[in-house]
Amino acid sequence: MSSTPIKSVLIVGAGPSGLLLALLLATLSPPVKITIIDAAPTLNEAPRATHYGPPAIQLFRKAGVLAEIRRDGYMPEKICWRKLNGERLAGYDRSLLHDGGLDGDGLTVYWVGRLCRLLERELKSRTGTTVKWGHKVVDVKSGLKVEDKEVTVVVEEPEGKTVDYSADYIVGCDGGNSTIRRLMHGQRNFPGFSWDVPIVATNTLIDLDQFGWEDTQFIIDPVHWYMAARIGPHPDPKQNVWRISYGEKAGLTNEELMERQEMKFEQMLPGHPKPSEYKILNKSPYRVHQRCVEKMRVGRFLLAADAAHLCNPFGGLGLTGGIVDIGALFQCFEGMHKGLADDSILDVYCSVQRQKWHEIINPVSTGNITRMFKQDPDKALEEDETLKMIKRAETDLELSKQLQAMANELVYDYTKHYSKAAGVEGAARL
Ligand SMILES: Cc1cc2nc3c(=O)[nH]c(=O)nc-3n(C[C@H](O)[C@H](O)[C@H](O)COP(=O)(O)OP(=O)(O)OC[C@H]3O[C@@H](n4cnc5c(N)ncnc54)[C@H](O)[C@@H]3O)c2cc1C
Incomplete structure (x- = not known):
């Protein structure tokens, strides 16, 4: 299946991941027709993501929104673990990684509702694209087979009428209850467990x-x-x-x-x-859940962020991991659009992003939640290996920096698979 250049992408879900993907795709030349729809009447303002790690910050910079995030958010410095009586057990100083100051990659706090408003505003002002609120994907007509030339889904519009929407690719950014994931995978669509x-x-x-x-x-x-x-x-x-x-x-x-x-x-x-x-x-x-889909790509359907994988929120790996998907998917689309990769690069996306979830996001976030309730607080400093390491890092600043920089291991460079002549056969080796 070849797709150069990409003419149109339908993004389902105008949460932070869908909006960021739309903003990045809007930078491609020649322009890609972007349609972004969301079942809800308006943005979700519930108390969810606030903390974004370095990989997310790098992508905010690429999308041209970091300056505003840094102006209205803040870069936290101290983090620690305590007992219920307030006794401090161990912690670290995040300012060790604040090298680049406001232009650097340091962890930043910014409410997700604000982030969505910022991304939606930028999308509209830079491209004229507006979110079609109240538009819900309810069924699929084509696009799940490798040989399909395009994807067509059935969308229920606000007044209840159903209309077909077609595009070269569809990206499900429609969150933990993703309809796109169900259309791709049927009933048993989300392996893992709920706490x-x-x-x-x-x-x-x-x-x-x-x-x-x-x-x-x-x-x-x-x-x-x-x-x-x-x-x-x-x-x-x-x-x-x-x-x-x-x-x-x-x-x-x-x-x-x-x-x-x-x-x-x-x-x-x-x-x-x-x-x-x-x-x-x-x-x-x-x-809260620990779940990851078995395939993030089926035919012309793709999944990203919460629609593809979930983890508990402690440690802020949920949306940070989702934003890493968006950066990855954008690099794949960009390579295809410029004729530097064929769409087998999307299979690499599926394989690598799942691997990152299984090897990093799932074990680290699981450790973050169980560390709080599954051990005796009086023995935590003797028995919890991570806490012991954090304690050691209090006096070993190099170790502290290494521990804190581990989030960068989520990022994978897909340009390695760009090669017009050779295609992306290397994908199969992953
Ligand atoms: C308490 C809490 C704290 C958190 N803190 C952090 C944190 O500090 N850092 C961090 O990185 N992550 C955090 N997370 C996780 C983070 O909030 C999520 O990963 C993130 O919001 C997911 O974004 P998304 O764009 O993938 O999906 P969502 O924000 O869920 O957006 C999905 C959108 O899809 C739409 N949709 C659904 N179905 C359809 C359909 N059929 N058709 C059209 N549209 C549809 C929905 O209306 C919704 O607007 C936290 C989560 C919780 C619960």
């Missing part, structure tokens, strides 16, 4: 600086395990917004989870605050 324990994520205005808290802390405790991360700094500490995400008991309904929030805060947070001492800006319960 028994639900989590509750809140954005909370509270003064945790009075307790000497760092930018991010993970609290190790079998019952009251949680993360508290500063997500909006302010000169007046009382104005800081914190992402407080905590684990809950299995088997509770969403209503019960929400009702228990005041009790949980009083029992687990330092100072045992009453509701009058903080203000909840958003709160939402989540079920």
Whole structure:
């Protein structure tokens, strides 16, 4: 199947991954017709991603949006693990990797709702492309077979009418409940598992600086395990917004989870605050999962980000991993568009991105969540290998830098497979 140059791409899902892909594809010449649709009436403002690692920052720079993200976000410095009583066990200083300052790759905090608004605005102002909100993919007519010349899906428009949408390729960026994934893979479409324990994520205005808290802390405790991360700094500490995400008991309904929030805060947070001492800006319960699809490409259908793989949010690998997919897919499309690769490079995409999830994202994120609730906090510094290494890195700055730079291992250079003459047969060796 050859596809040079690409004439059109249909992106399903206007979350951060779909919008970023649209913005990158808009830089290709000759122009690619980009259609981006989303089933929801408007952007999702739930409290989700806030922290983006270096690979995501590199792609924000490439898309020309990093300056604004750095202007309105911030670069956290200190991260640590503590016991419930506040005792600090180990941690590191992220500013060691802030070499390039505001232009560098350092980890950055920026609310995902803001990110989506920024990407949508840039897409519109640079290309005139607007998101078709309220447009839902409901079925497929063609594109799942290798020999299909294009992809056609059935889209339900806001007033209920169904219309066929066709393109050279379709990219499912439609999140954890992806319809595109189901159309590609049928019922058994998402191997992996869901954690028994639900989590509750809140954005909370509270003064945790009075307790000497760092930018991010993970609290190790079998019952009251949680993360508290500063997500909006302010000169007046009382104005800081914190992402407080905590684990809950299995088997509770969403209503019960929400009702228990005041009790949980009083029992687990330092100072045992009453509701009058903080203000909840958003709160939402989540079920969390470790899942990865078996194929990210079938015919002219592709998957990226949450539609392809999920992990628990502790450590911020969810969207960072999704954004790495977007950078990878863009490099593949760019090579095809310029005639430097045929579309077998998309099979390399499928193989490499899955491998990165299985070898890095899944084990690291699993370690991040279990570290908080599956061990005795009093023995964590003797028995938890990762924590022991982080403790060693407190006095070994080179080790600290190495540990923190590991997120860069998610990135793969697809231009290695560019070669007009040779094609991309090397793909098969991966
Ligand atoms: C509490 C929490 C905290 C998190 N924190 C971090 C963090 O700090 N760092 C990090 O990297 N990640 C984090 N994550 C993960 C991150 O939020 C997700 O990985 C990210 O939002 C996924 O983006 P996406 O674009 O893939 O999908 P989504 O944002 O889910 O967007 C999918 C879009 O597809 C649309 N859609 C669905 N079905 C259809 C259809 N049939 N037709 C058309 N449109 C459709 C939906 O309406 C939606 O707008 C966190 C997650 C949670 C829950």
